[in-house]
Amino acid sequence: KAGVTQTPRYLIKTRGQQVTLSCSPISGHRSVSWYQQTPGQGLQFLFEYFSETQRNKGNFPGRFSGRQFSNSRSEMNVSTLELGDSALYLCASSHQLLAGFSYNEQFFGPGTRLTVL
Amino acid sequence: KQEVTQIPAALSVPEGENLVLNCSFTDSAIYNLQWFRQDPGKGLTSLLLIQSSQREQTSGRLNASLDKSSGRSTLYIAASQPGDSATYLCAVKKTGANSKLTFGKGITLSVRP
Numbered sequence: 552k553a554g555v556t557q558t559p560r561y562l563i564k565t566r567g568q569q570v571t572l573s574c575s576p577i578s579g580h581r582s583v584s585w586y587q588q589t590p591g592q593g594l595q596f597l598f599e600y601f602s603e604t605q606r607n608k609g610n611f612p613g614r615f616s617g618r619q620f621s622n623s624r625s626e627m628n629v630s631t632l633e634l635g636d637s638a639l640y641l642c643a644s645s646h647q648l649l650a651g652f653s654y655n656e657q658f659f660g661p662g663t664r665l666t667v668l
Numbered sequence: 669k670q671e672v673t674q675i676p677a678a679l680s681v682p683e684g685e686n687l688v689l690n691c692s693f694t695d696s697a698i699y700n701l702q703w704f705r706q707d708p709g710k711g712l713t714s715l716l717l718i719q720s721s722q723r724e725q726t727s728g729r730l731n732a733s734l735d736k737s738s739g740r741s742t743l744y745i746a747a748s749q750p751g752d753s754a755t756y757l758c759a760v761k762k763t764g765a766n767s768k769l770t771f772g773k774g775i776t777l778s779v780r781p
Contacts, residue, residue: 555711582767594757594771607766641711645767655700655761657769659712 553578555644555660563666569630572663576623576644582606583625584657585617588639597640600625629665637667670695672760674772681748682780689743689775691758696736698760702769703732703743706755715756716743720763748779 556575564570576583585597596609600619617627623644629636643657671694681687691701700719704712716725716732718741724733731744741758755776759769 557711584767584769586769586771593773594759594769596768596770599767601767607768609768639709643712643767643769655767656714656717657702657759657761657767658714659704661711664709 555642555658557640557642557660557663559663560661561664561666563668564632565668566632566634568632569628570632570665572627572629572640572642572665574625574627574642574644574660576625576642577658580644580646580658581623582645583619583623584643584645585625585627586641586643587611588641588662589637594641597627632667634667637665639664670698670760670762670770672758672770672772674756674758674775676775677773678776678778680778680780683748683750685748685779686744686746687748687777689745689756689777691741691743691772693739693741693760693770695762696739697763698736699763701732701734701741701758701760703730703741704757704759706757706774708755712757745777748777750779750781753777753779 558573582601584599588594599607603619614630619625639662641662642660645657702717703715718734729746755774757774759771
């Protein structure tokens with residue numbers, strides 16, 4: 552079974568630009584979450600999508616948005632990029648469809664390294 | 669607000685040593701706790717998942733325990749190897765219908781040959 556995939560793996564943008572990151576979850580997984588990882592703040596939750604609906608949102612400005620498609624693939628968009636947005640953006644998926652503890656395990660992709668110049 | 673703490677931030681041990689990594693959390697109303705491994709510049713690899721009703725989980729040389737009442741979890745690594753060198757993160761999931769994980773800052777482990 553293929554793991555979580557994220558594209559692109561690396562991005563370099565300049566301040567003021569916008570960027571779209573993509574995440575394909577493990578087949579059959581309906582929940583997709585996004586996290587930002589920086590050396591100073593560690594891993595911080597951005598948002599979670601389940602069945603095309605945003606189910607939970609972290610404390611990030613409105614410049615950060617996302618969506619989920621009917622095939623569970625998700626995209627994350629950051630508009631008006633700032634230097635502080637430079638980070639590793641990680642996507643995680645879990646089943647969450649069936650009852651049972653094992654379906655809550657979260658699996659992470661390799662991440663997208665975003666550098667804002 | 670849930671806070672997860674991992675101390676120390678870094679640890680260096682000689683190969684072959686058994687070691688324990690600690691994780692503490694402030695809110696005991698958790699659904700599960702997950703331990704991850706992260707190699708430099710890479711994503712997270714899930715190591716063990718412990719449900720709130722469980723006390724421990726084992727996988728190979730790894731054993732994770734959970735004490736909800738005291739807000740603590742430990743990851744025990746037996747017979748450490750240089751390949752175990754990585755950052756180890758613990759994360760807790762709150763009860764409720766969502767997938768948000770709250771992470772600790774991680775412990776960077778170095779196993780010396």
